[in-house]
Amino acid sequence: MLAALMLAAPAAPAGAQLGLPGGLDPLGAIDRARASVSGSVSGTAQDVVDRSLSGVSTIVGDTRQLAQDRLGRLRDFVAARHDRVDWDDRHEPARAGELLLLDPDAQGLAQAAGKGFALIEQGEIADLGIAYARLATPAGLPLARAIADLRRALPGREITADQLHFPSGAAAPGTGRDTGANAAAVKLPKGGTVGVIDGGIAGSDRLAAQGAFAAGAPKASDHASAIASLLKGAGTARIYGADVYGADPAGGNALAIARALGWMAAQRVPVVSISLVGPANPLLARSVAAARAKGMVVVGAVGNDGAAAPPAYPASYPGVVAVTGVDGRGRVLIEAGKAAHLDYAAPGADMTALVPGKGRTGLRGTSFAAPLAAARIAARMGAGRDVAAALKATDGEALSPSRRTGRGVLCMVCRTGG
Template structure:
């Protein structure tokens, strides 16, 4: 029998926010893609208006235009994810919650012989079985029967294995963009420097601070402008060592939860104390377990809230408990209008009016919460290098956070770190 790949794991992931149709009191991000999350768009618009009132610099765009931007961000997110599935149907498909996921693959947490035998009897093939390096989390990756849609495969296997954690392997996406070449550079930071930061993203190139790099996807490590810009920012912020984990490579289904979880395990094995993740996706039980295990071993995980706007579903891994969630601000200290949200917010850091060096492109402009997260991570890592404990490092980091506009958490970090080298 031919099989497609399926990954059996923990509870179902958060629903995909789909087409935005605004009701009088609430918009349902679900449209034609099936059951999405209810999103309070009027509430999100209220948050945007509050943000505008928080800033002292003049706002050029009319509030009405900004409100339309909030709605369009939600639509654009759905359109972008729909294109990913349509363009890469050989590797990507919708899961049972209408999230893009690795085609035909299901994850099972804590597999045992009895569960695996049941899965085989249902027509699922065991493609991989193992444990995440250094994290004490076991899983199995299963292939669904040929021609069975992934959503149905997940549901059917849950029925066959009640009470077990089973899920698709959802994809995560970068939360920032590299823009046009620029000529100017802001002043460098005078803050304490040093420390080690791990970057889970694409492949890093052109960084003299890169202490180690490993791929977790087909064709990885493969140079990525996004990841290379992050490494440039970390260098400019004074980070002494950078470790890179490429979870994308050349695979259209890269950025999946299993790859990120494996990358965390590798970082743990390398003794990386602070890890920055500028990727966003839905909640995933395997990744949640990996995050909790790494945190329990002393790792600080910093993540971006994404750029899908205030009406988008809460972003993960930023929303997992204990993860340092970071949003972005522009040069005037204003929260980015496109910044997404998490279930909690810890800090803000520069996310616009900034630049980095990217091999082959020179100095380029950057925008997005992708670039705020590593800058916040650089501050925690610098403090940890001298103070040791997580609690002391976070306390010291809090002391340098600048309180400003609302929706910046405990304050803005590394505000002068707007240039990478």
């Protein structure tokens, strides 16, 4: 199992990642990985994969250590981007110097302006009908304090930081082996359309369209490109990509994801996979609910920070299909996080994908389980987009249901991206 484990280190150059070859001392690998990023953490939120920097702690550590690693990783992330990222009132990373006011009106905006909160933008999430305003916080005021001040000025209003979300898996170049298993060999329905909200997708002949929801987007991402490769291997016919990271150090924020959901709804994408994790956010919660009301199935990964970490969102929002990961022997990944509920498991280790410029690449993380579950649901979604029927048919494919795998494991042989 150690030979298959991948590390993700947000070190210079941005997005560089490490593999753990068989026979390497795991504790030595931890020390070297930590040393490689001490004092220098670069790139966007896309580069900081939502798992312990010392990924081998999933073998030699415990769930408490995973949770501690998460906190340390977030501290490093915020410290390296203090001009663009700040702590919110729940001590979660968020876009610095900005707040979101939901359902703004002229009176509320005027009151906010009177307290020093200037209007940056007022808009609506396309196709979802959710109105919001972006407000600049008073200069020099910490984000957590600004939230408290604005809530006192506008009691009863929905005010939130624009929290960041992080990918929940790692792709390690040059360490992948073809497992010999592929969804093309199994007798299951194929086809369908899946949307991917993540980084930019490159190298996929299944990409129907790609939307940009961050500065510098679309920008190719190994993480998103690996997901697209897995979807192709699982038989998905069309992929819609939404890049919420681009080159923005505060990419992956709740507003970007909400906008991406609205764009997916406008494209009539029936199933959307989100392999990102972050805290609960009222704007994103409402956007997910509105998308589901339009008949969209939203699939979310439970993350890789262990069972002691806080529940992962968007997987924990009501009605989202929450997915955990299993290895090649059907064992739930020990580093798998948790959500408020669990629906399915799917492969999250002992698998490979094709990544442009990197070749066949080894993968590990619940990031890669969520799109495989989405692929199976999409393949069952008929022309009438009967969600209940599609989910019932998907349940019929699931193997070994349990408390740790939800309604069961989907697409167990889907371990080779195309």
